[in-house]
Amino acid sequence: MSDNYRSREERKQAEKAKQEQKKQKSEKPRKKGSFFKKFLITCLLLGIIVLGAGVSTFYAMIKDAPKIDEAKLADPVSTKFYDKDGGFIHEYGVERRTPITYDQIPKVLEDAFLSTEDARFYEHHGIDIKRTAKAIFENLTNGFGSQGGSTITQQVIKNSFLSRDKNLKRKVQEWYLAYKLEQKYSKHEILEMYLNKINLGNYSWGIAAAAKNYYGIEVKDLKNLTLPQAAMLAGLPQLPNAYNPSKPENEKEATKRRNLVLTLMHRQGAITEKEMKEAMQVPVREGVREPAQNPMPYQAFLDAVAKEVEGQLKDVNIGTDGLKIYTTLDPKAQAYAEQLAESGDGFRYPNDQFQTAFVFQDTKTGEVRAIASGRKENKGSFRGNNYAIDLDRQPGSTFKPILAYGPAIEHLKWATSHTVEDKETKYDTGAEISNWDNKYHGIITIRKALEQSYNIPALLTMREVGKPKAKVFAENLGITFANNTVFESYVIGANQVSPIEMSGAYSAFGNNGVYIKPHFVTKVVFPDGKEVNFKPKEKRAMADYTAYIITDMLRSVVKTGTGTNANVSRLDVAGKTGTTNFDKDTIRKYGYPADATNDSWFVGYTPQYTMSVWTGYAKNGQGMYLNKETSRIAQYIFKNMMSKFGTDTSPFEQPSTVYRFGNELGVTGGEKVVLPKEKPDTPTGVNAQYDTASNTISLKWSYTASEEMKDVSFDVAYSLDGGSKTTLTNTKSTSITLGNVKAGGRYTFFITATANGKVSDEAKITVTVTTGSKPEEKPSPPDNGDGTNQSTPPNTGTPPSTGTETGTPPGSSNPGEAKPPAQSPLGIP
Known part of the structure; x- marks a missing residue:
């Protein structure tokens, strides 16, 4: 061994150090800039991907682009318009x-x-x-x-x-x-x-x-x-x-x-x-001729036609494409509509600034027969303003069948006799709501509430059915809402609509609950013979019972309610009035009277035709407001058109889902019809007592008020010895006392109940004093039972000392029958 290690541990550490040195030698140094190279490669790849995606998207967009057709680049071909019967109206585009x-x-x-x-x-x-x-x-x-x-x-x-x-x-x-x-x-x-x-x-x-x-x-x-x-x-x-x-x-x-x-x-x-x-420096009008006269007839109507065609056929130009457009136009109705809007017929417009717009359509098909779009300087024109289809104004109370009573009948199956309490109420925002007459009318049927166009019952009705259901009901009738939202104030027409929207909505009531979008075109034929059908699809917007019951309620509006000026006696007419008011700032700014009206509507229908009429001013200004008389012009316009062109005198047909009880309607299987009281109940339990000591006659009676006749008062009168009636008092109490009565006098008392402006039948009782004598005195005024006196009857003689005699209530077979003296109760059935 060349290496000497003191211990096994030293050997291990040495070997580990050699391995680290070897590893470092084997690693190559990183090249400078390798990060940027990878970044550029990544960007290039992303660019290629994006480019590829862009090219793919580009080709996807142009794959169905039209071919360059030399025929369309050459002189264009005119378009021809035809009326509802196929008669030629006008050629447009080359004249x-x-x-x-x-x-x-x-x-x-x-x-x-x-x-x-x-x-x-x-x-x-x-x-x-x-x-x-x-x-x-x-x-x-x-x-x-x-x-x-x-x-x-x-x-x-x-x-x-x-x-x-x-x-x-x-x-x-x-x-x-x-x-x-x-x-x-x-x-x-x-x-x-x-x-x-x-x-x-x-x-x-x-x-x-x-x-x-x-x-x-x-x-x-x-x-x-x-x-x-x-x-x-x-x-x-x-x-x-x-x-x-x-x-x-x-x-x-x-x-x-x-x-x-x-x-x-x-x-x-x-x-x-x-x-x-x-x-x-040259005046712009120098050398300019008078405006060219366009021979096009029925310009506002054909403008609506053009907009409908271009709205559905995105790739056409009616001025150049040689189309044949078959419209729903009735030339006679349109000519009269333009005359009626411009100068009236049997009535006069207050001034040239006064405007009107209306739509006259077939109730069963939705085909528009005629329109009017403004007057004088605001008269509708081809490619110009068109109030009939583009106007946005508040519809007032014409919206009540759409957001209140229609939904309630549809979902809750209310009868026309259903009652609501017209009382002080606020919107859910805390804002005040009032009726047009600034009064509350107590318990009232929905028929009467709609007939007289009271606001509070309509709001309470919409609350019962709920805003979501009311909104869907309106949308099924072609009504749209800004921001897809419905506020409580919309129930009395605080939203914006056009005459054609209102005409379409009401036609569904007259068409058994089936909605067909109003339209101006039946078909378009291209130069190569291709046809496009424009008839909209039918849609069941509500049950047949809802449509008929609303129709019957709207009959009441034109017969005895706010729309009597629109009634045509030979036709079965249903309809609704609507007005809107100015806000306080506008009234103050222009000096309008407090009761000035901004918009006035009448929307109505027969089995044959439906018509929506708006009247008002295009803008605010001095004198530009409606008053009580000019607010009726919308009804006059409706009546004139219906009188002239309404030929179907048949009534609306009552479906089997509806039953009639008296003058009221109900839904089979729904809420039962309860006939409203024509007048208050007659007071009962009438009792007369003579008191010898005080020389007075005390008169008492009983009365239980019904739900719809809650606020009751009583009128009491008497006659002496068969003479004329003398009024004693009007009181909410059920008793009075008459003092200083005449000895030997024969007193007949008459009691009636009054509620909601209606008076009950009379309850009657007679008292004769036959004994005692006393110098004649002037009787004191009657006591209402609360310490107050009401009136002073004529002079009477000496009061009797004892004994009474009564007459006989209605229905008695023995009018002269004597009764026990003094305290005997005397009843009236």
């Missing part, structure tokens, strides 16, 4: 379109459009990378759709092939097709397509039509367009209607837009600063 070639486009007009819409048009290949990157940044920071960044090539693609939806897939398809279009057509051809297709307002499609309609310039004279005119035309595509210089009210906005175009032209070097400033 004011004049195609031109690139050679006919003046340089000043080309510069104006390129400076405004696509400054690098001749440099890119369909997509402006710089502009697109900026648009992407704007979309990431402000939400997708906030910035478009579309080139002219992209706009040609969008107008020819794609929908108007703002989503990533459509944008990717737009980029892809724009690139493909640039590969197939020259820049001049693409610019020509754009300027021939673009909508420039004033019923003008394409630049040639716009030059003629705005400035009277024919195609052959396009070279005569001035710089201010070209700049104005180039500014129109963004908002054609708002910037239309032929409308005086647009002058300010049109000027700003034209001057922006001039600024952009100068920035791009197309014009000098001097030319820019001189053009800006």
Whole structure:
């Protein structure tokens, strides 16, 4: 052994040290930068993965992109509208379109459009990378759709092939097709397509039509367009209607837009600063003709048609795709509706600012026959405002059948005789709720509560059935709620709805509980013969018993309630009024009277037609409010339309699930009908006693109040010796005392009960004093039993010293029968 160790332990330590040295020698030093190499490799792999995913996503998005169809790039084909019977109404899309070639486009007009819409048009290949990157940044920071960044090539693609939806897939398809279009057509051809297709307002499609309609310039004279005119035309595509210089009210906005175009032209070097400033000094309406007259009839109705078609068929353009659109329009009803809205019929509108919008539809099919959308300056137009379908206003009490009584009958099977107590109540928020008359009406049936449109019973009814069930019931009728939330105040119409929503909801009550969404189109036929059916699916929204019982309650509204001005005697009409009030701040700001009304509605139906009418003002202002009389105009409009076009005089058919008892209805197997008391019960147990010592007659009776007749008072009168009646008192007590009675006098007392404004039958008793004599005295006023006197009867003679005689209660066979003297009780059945 070459090594000497003192112990076995030293040997082990030495061997361990040698192994450590060997291990260190075998390890190679790490190369500098190996971490960064791995990091870069990882990033490269991630990049490849992301790129692969991006490419896959890109191809997934463009795989179903439409093909570039030359027919759609060429001059567009007009769309034809037809009425409910297939009669031709109107041809839309080509009546004011004049195609031109690139050679006919003046340089000043080309510069104006390129400076405004696509400054690098001749440099890119369909997509402006710089502009697109900026648009992407704007979309990431402000939400997708906030910035478009579309080139002219992209706009040609969008107008020819794609929908108007703002989503990533459509944008990717737009980029892809724009690139493909640039590969197939020259820049001049693409610019020509754009300027021939673009909508420039004033019923003008394409630049040639716009030059003629705005400035009277024919195609052959396009070279005569001035710089201010070209700049104005180039500014129109963004908002054609708002910037239309032929409308005086647009002058300010049109000027700003034209001057922006001039600024952009100068920035791009197309014009000098001097030319820019001189053009800006020209009045924007200089040389502009009067607005072109659109021959399109029934504009508001066809606007609703266009919106319905474009809402369901995302890839069509009704101005260019050569469609045949078959509508639900009744031309006679629509013509009368427009006349009625504009000038009235048998009534007058208070002023030109007063507005109305209504929907007139078939109850059984949901097909809309006619609409009105505003009056005078707010009159609905094609591609303009449309109050009938776009208005959002509070519906007032027309919402009570939807959120209160309908759900209660549906889920709790209440009868129309079901009662609630109209008493002081607050919303669950602690806010006050009151009735329109600022009174409480005690125990009241739901029929009467709806008939008289009391608010508190409606709220209490919704609480009974619960907000969740009430919300679902309303949603089944096509009603939507902001933030998907229902508040208690909605039961009296504090939410927002449109006339068409209310018409659709009420038509389900008239259609046996089946909801069919109101619609304006029956079918669309494409140029290749393909048809798309637009008839909505039917949906059972409620039981037939609910629909009929609500209908019967709403009959009461138009016969004896708040809607009598809407009744048409020959038709079976059901309907509901609704009004909304201003808040205190608005009343104070504009000086409105305290009872001023903001909105007034009437929604009603017959077995044939349903109609929803709104009236009010578009905005607040001096004198712009409804009063008691003008609030009725909604009912007059309804009555006129129904009277003129309602031909079905048959009544609503009562289903087997409903039974009638008297004037009330109940659900078979549900709550039993209890006929409400027509008047309070007659007082019973009438008792008269004469007291010799005090010379008084004490009168007492019994009474047990019913639940619905709780707040009872009693009227007491008497006649002396068969003379006329003299009122003694009105009291809540069941006894009175008459003093200083006349000796030998024959007193007949009459007692009636009064509750809820109704009076019972009379209870009657007669007392005759036949003995004793005393000088005639004036009797003292009767005592109510609580130490107070009520009235003073006529003078009486000497009171008797003893004995009484009574008459006979109703039904007695012996009216002259004598009774025991003094204290005998005398009853009335």
